[in-house]
Amino acid sequence: MNRLSIIAALLAMAAPSFAQEGAAAAAETVQVSSIKDPALRPYRRMLRGLDAWEEKRGLAPNASLRFELWTAEGKPAAPEGLQLRIAGNQVDIALPIDPDGSFVLPRSQEAWDDEADLVSNRKKDQIRWRPRVRTPGVPEHARRLGDLRLECEVSAAVRKEEIPLLYRAGALAAGGLCNLPMVGYVYRAPRKLASATAVAGERKLALVLHENGEAYMAPLRDKSWDNDTLVVYEFADAKP
Template sequence: MRAIHAIALGALLLCGSVAAAEEKPVRELEPVHVNAMRNPEVRKYKVILAGLDAFDRHRQLAPAADRLRFRLRSQAKDESEQPLAIRLVGDSGFNMPIAIDADMRFVVPRSEAAADAESELELNRKRRSYRTDPEIRTPGLSANQRRLGDLRLECKVTVAMAKAEIPTFWVLTINTILLRTDWCDFFGDPEDFRWEGVSKKAHFPFRSDQPLAGAVLVDANRSAKLEVKGGTFHVPIGNFSWSDDAVIELTFAEPKAPTGTAAETPRTAP
């Protein structure tokens, strides 16, 4: 039963609260600057603020991280010729462009005006083309390394945003099922082992930028293999026998060799 709860909660947090968002009508906006399409990809500003508040409350998990950043991740082939663009847009003509860097990361500022305008974070792509994830990285780590405290803080931010997005009924239901209000602590029962110190029934999924061949959790002289599935690795963030300074070492899968065609097949001499 615990495994079912973990899978259900993990799926909710990874996939976002799409159903909750779709239940409400889409705000009709003037097609200026960023967007000229109906039904764009949006996230309510109050949800972003819930994530910013969670980041500030739990900064001790990643004290070297200077700010909360968000990352756009493609969920479908992007055939648009327009460059990606994001803005905060709201009532009474409120419009605030947001800068995106080359790695599709961006920072959303706190803005009283944006909150008063009941703004939404709007991407110039149709819904479900991209998803917006929090990303917290301590400086100095390699591209294949993730610090456990950073991931714990990412979970806190993700859960806070999910709670602000889904109906209160579901928040209370999940609290009851998990017997706690801090959902992140659910992922990693120290009494349940798959590998050394790693829970086999409750672990939080995180995404990698590319397919994985493996992942190992390292804490001083202790290490444990983690489960990977495609580009996702599963971490026992609620198992506090592992310190915040523990590091997950990711091994990326080798790229697949291109499949040869008949035209590429060398001919042999007759």
């Protein structure tokens, strides 16, 4: 697998409320189950992301974790009509979706025991997910590097079966998939960028843009940039 393929494989990435009883719940369940091949991920794999989040919290000790839903075209998924649930043979847990298309993944022993799946009422080739780690106080036009590093750890934990065995073996020596020297780490920007710059005090580094400014390469492996380094965006549509 070439470098771009491995990038895509790595990063392509509310308490539960139960469905209402009666006809409304039945209609909602049928609507989801009628979609062919709707699974986003097995629930047990998604829980590995929560485990990585807890294990690596030192990267972003004050941050929160949510998951974002995106379309196959790389746009935020509109929540209107979108349903998400943890579903198995015995378990059916509806997950609230916020207006920004994000959700919280709860822990459920019942869902684990039932080998449930995280499913939506869209085909799995129409919907994507990715972790969203945010530390309070970071400006809207910036991202904290430690948050990006933790997002990578969560995503890699969930997706590790999708990574070729050769890379997984190398990850053991490198300290994890997010530290592999042959892998680049591309992050999608909230909108098209004119530039992205790593800033730590007086030190600055212009980052490489990808996808015509829709994404950028973050210096995750370079430990000379500490976790409090900011990646500062300049948007292409910003007024002078």
